[in-house]
Amino acid sequence: MNTIEDIARLAGVAKSTVSRYLNGGSISESTRKKIERIINETGYAPNSFAQSLKAKKPNIIGTIVPRLDSFATSQILMGIDEQLREQNYQMLISNTSQVVEREVESVYSLSNQKVAGILLLATEITNAHLKAFSETELPVILIGQQHEKVYSYVHNDDAAAFELGKYVLAHGHRKIAYLGVTEKDIAVGVKRKEGFKRAIRAQGDCEVRFYETTFQMEDAIEITSTIIDSFNPSIIVCATDNIAMGALKAAHLKGIPVPSGLSITGFGGYAMTNIVHPGMTTVKFEYEEAGRQAAEGLITLLNGGEIPLKNISDYRIIERGTVDNKMTK
Known part of the structure; x- marks a missing residue:
């Protein structure tokens, strides 16, 4: 790999002159052309990070x-x-x-x-x-x-969750589990849950229980098993696709068919949601x-x-x- 020292030696100029050229400094036109020719011949590519540290305007x-x-x-x-x-x-x-x-x-x-x-x-x-x-x-x-x-x-977490809630209700689900995450995460933990709650309040005649897990699929598998045993909802609405994939795995481990035995939805539109069987219904964010x-x-x-x-x-x-x-x- 060529260095600034190599370019300076081949062009017959000082290293500081090459540095000024690379950083847009003032040098003579003849020197500029000479350095430019050497750089083109050698294919030299300057270190962008090092340049940025030296430049007045970092990139x-x-x-x-x-x-x-x-x-x-x-x-x-x-x-x-x-x-x-x-x-x-x-x-x-x-x-x-x-x-x-x-x-x-x-x-x-x-x-x-x-x-x-x-x-x-x-x-x-x-x-x-x-x-x-x-x-x-x-x-x-x-x-x-x-x-x-x-x-x-x-x-648009709140609006997306509201639309998903209306979708779930329009499909006749009235015994619903919502599996979310910590409310320290405002977007995923709060806004998605609040948007979903708004849709449920508009409906009125629902039995809904709210649960919390981590973002890890393994933890979702474990808590979904508990939800099924203790509540037996018709659908689990999950705050992320990772959680939904964990719920799908838990249903499979219990021998529960999806969607006839248990429906599941996610959030995110991850690529894997289109690969699994059945394909996951989800909210896709760009x-x-x-x-x-x-x-x-x-x-x-x-x-x-x-x-x-x-x-x-x-x-x-x-x-x-x-x-x-x-x-x-």
Whole structure:
């Protein structure tokens, strides 16, 4: 691999002259052409991260994610990466393994690495987060969560859950289990549950029980087994597709046919929901597009533009084979 030293030697100039060329500094036209020719001949590619640290205007965007083994996260990252590449920005990823304290630490760490701004797929927003945003003075955009003082790109969790609730009721289900997550997660734990509750309140004649699990499929398998034994609902509405897949596995282990013995729905529109049998009925969020829009929004802010404080992405219900229509029976 060629280095700046190699380019300087081949061009017959000082290393500092090559650095000025790469960073847009002032050099003579003849020297510029000479360096340009050598770079083209050698195929030299400058280290974007090192350049960014030295440049007055960095082009590295820090992206903080709660986990890497998530379909939603991977899709959002794909959207972010595509948009940043189109605008000549680079992405630096920090994984927090769903530890809130590590999210805050990552904000300070990325700031020390001179990133231009931060895209944060937060699990929750605490006072420690807000303090970090204020002290680092970096432009920050939240993806998937919302705070009144921070730019955010959110999924329409409340409206989507309300529509899913109406869908479940329209299919004749009246004995319903809702399997959610901790309310520390405002988007998934609170807004989805509240949207679903609104649909149920509008109906009135339902027996509904609310349960809580983690985001892990294995935990969903265990609690679904308990729900079936203690409540025996006609449907389990799950706050994520991972949880829904756990519920599907639990039904299979108990020998309960889906959807005739137990109906199941998810949230997210993960790719695996179309692979399993029967295919999972779910709410699909446009994760990749949300990533693109958030990256575009951050670049707009970095260039002195304005964006709305809150931005909402689209959703749609995908009807497959895990919801029994009891109205036809």
